[in-house]
């Protein structure tokens with residue numbers, strides 16, 4: 001018998017993870033229907049931008065690879081195009097499952113490691129604060145979430161792009177623009193969050 | 206209603222495919238009067254369109270011919286083609302069935318000399334070749350047709366072509382005024398053997414069937430490989446007639462899919478293995494890739510799978526392809542995820558074959574009007590509460606291969622005999 005490579009030998013498996021997904025993730029109860037056909041991953045328009053496709057992610061859930069699932073780029077790069085959901089021969093709401101896994105990864109604190117999750121956080125901060133995206137502040141907040149070194153490196157790295165955006169009036173300097181009724185928008189978002197809590201299977205335990 | 210016993214011991218068989226023919230012959234050979242109705246112009250059903258049978262790769266015409274010989278010997282078996290059922294009234298033992306016979310425009314005088322076909326240039330789509338070719342507007346259903354009699358396509362009627370066709374016949378067999386007919390049949394039991402239709406490939410949107418002539422279905426592959434088919438049996442690219450070097454088969458094209466046919470048709474895996482054998486027989490240097498979810502060679506047919514799988518030029522790729530596109534050179538291209546290597550692929554082929562499933566013809570408005578229940582997929586199940594006088598057989602009762610269809614037909618013949626009682 002040959003030994004597993006070191007990184008695999010060190011891998012942690014949470015054998016209750018599939019059950020947890022079934023009970024806690026939106027659409028999770030349908031996941032046992034998956035026959036691993038590959039239709040979803042093959043149909044995903046940004047499959048090449050994912051570290052695993054939906055099919056493989058579902059297999060990893062079955063295998064109990066909790067940390068890998070929550071740290072994967074798949075749950076954050078999904079564009080919610082619903083191609084996979086529409087084509088899945090077993091009627092599995094693939095997109096819902098992926099979306100809720102992303103939400104759960106935030107609740108469970110996996111987010112710091114995942115770039116796209118940090119980006120999503122910065123995006124929503126901007127949306128909630130100004131009612132719109134402020135390219136400059138949102139980007140700054142996103143870079144900052146990666147730590148001081150990351151912030152300096154990436155800000156300098158994108159300086160030329162930023163300046164030409166300013167020149168072509170794609171990014172503005174000065175006080176951030178706000179929409180007229182930020183409060184109204186926040187009320188809408190709060191209501192959406194309330195519905196989400198009511199309709200979903202409850203938070204991460 | 207109190208059971209007054211059968212008033213008719215005649216057995217009616219609806220559908221003249223391998224199942225219906227078997228049920229009719231088996232019942233008639235025990236001495237019962239049997240009427241066999243076939244909607245098309247000839248007997249044989251879908252198997253008459255197959256090139257060879259798995260697993261032995263023998264010719265379907267052989268088994269059909271044996272059955273036709275049995276029919277010729279039976280004076281108590283009446284075959285009516287172009288016929289379908291309009292209505293069924295009554296109960297087990299005493300049904301009255303209204304039969305519609307469509308116009309064929311050619312009567313029993315026909316000697317199959319073919320002068321009518323030679324007389325016209327008009328062509329219509331060949332349904333027998335699943336649209337891969339045209340046929341003359343006066344045509345023989347196929348070379349082993351039973352009855353061996355021509356048909357005039359309704360499209361020709363009322364055109365000058367019809368007059369040319371009529372004038373060419375020396376035997377006065379062409380009757381352009383044929384209106385068809387309707388008549389009633391009294392019978393005691395009905396065997397319902399209306400078979401199947403190929404699932405419509407156009408519904409598989411992401412496979413873009415209409416985008417390229419080189420994306421075909423498994424039933425078309427049977428015609429392509431047949432010496433009597435559109436290419437005289439040469440498996441070539443329909444777009445340009447060139448030999449094929451790479452062929453992909455897509456299994457479960459619309460099967461086991463809640464958007465299409467939720468069930469497994471049971472024969473498509475074997476069908477594609479057979480098609481791989483057809484292709485390999487014709488080409489030494491061809492590559493055949495079979496894309497599958499899992500291969501289902503049921504019971505004894507596992508040996509056939511192993512035989513084909515031993516061929517190093519036939520590859521099995523575990524993946525349900527997501528889509529088929531067409532590249533700049535006109536080649537169909539498969540896209541998907543290989544679930545073993547976990548790679549996303551994008552591969553051009555010369556020919557792509559969609560292994561579509563069998564949809565019960567009974568789900569298409571041809572169900573018997575009474576006494577028979579359907580399962581959730583449209584196949585007929587004899588109703589437990591019903592009176593048991595209508596008995597499904599063959600693929601009308603479930604997705605079966607030929608040997609299973611024949612078994613089910615023989616069983617149906619016995620049940621029909623039991624339903625009408627001992628021969629008086």
Ligand SMILES: Cc1cc2nc3c(=O)[nH]c(=O)nc-3n(C[C@H](O)[C@H](O)[C@H](O)COP(=O)(O)OP(=O)(O)OC[C@H]3O[C@@H](n4cnc5c(N)ncnc54)[C@H](O)[C@@H]3O)c2cc1C
Nearest residue numbers: 220222223224244250251258259399400401599600606607
């Ligand atoms: C691509 C492909 C390849 C296959 N290859 C093989 C093989 O190699 N070996 C094998 O064992 N099986 C094979 N099969 C399966 C085989 O075709 C079926 O088992 C067989 O056709 C079943 O016969 P049947 O008589 O039940 O139905 P059918 O062949 O469909 O016959 C039904 C008949 O009923 C007639 N009919 C329909 N409705 C009416 C009506 N209302 N009134 C009167 N008549 C009606 C039809 O015109 C038809 O003639 C293959 C199937 C496919 C799709």
Ligand code: SF4
Nearest residue numbers: 034035037038040088
């Ligand atoms: S398409 Fe559906 S059944 Fe197929 S692998 Fe994806 S989730 Fe599973």
Ligand code: SF4
Nearest residue numbers: 044078079081082084
């Ligand atoms: S919904 Fe998400 S995972 Fe599904 S195909 Fe679209 S991007 Fe890919």
